[in-house]
Amino acid sequence: MSPGNVGLTAIHSFSYGTPVCTHDNFSNQMPEYEIIEEGKTGFFFKENDINDLTRKIENWFRENNDREAVRQSCYKLIDEKYNPYGQVKVLKEIILKYCESSPN
DSSP states (O other): OBSSOOSHHHHHHHHTTOOEEEESOGGGSOGGGGGOOBTTTEEEEOTTOHHHHHHHHHHHHHHOOOHHHHHHHHHHHHHHTSSHHHHHHHHHHHHHHHHHHSOO
């Protein structure tokens, strides 16, 4: 759980197959909060609302009893996007798009 702003903690957590919960005030979050898929790889609770956090934790454990499926969902996101190979792929796509649109 990351009750404050989640950043690279989300990426690190998913690297170990661990879901993430954090607050839902996205204007106060770091960009990495976008990796969280509600109900699949973690959840969001209303910022500064301990009652909502409690309800969301209870719901999570009630609805996500297949720990291995959650673990694999976390790993999958890291394997597909958030690793050096995925980042190089994104950079190559951007560079190629730029080169194709450049008048040179």
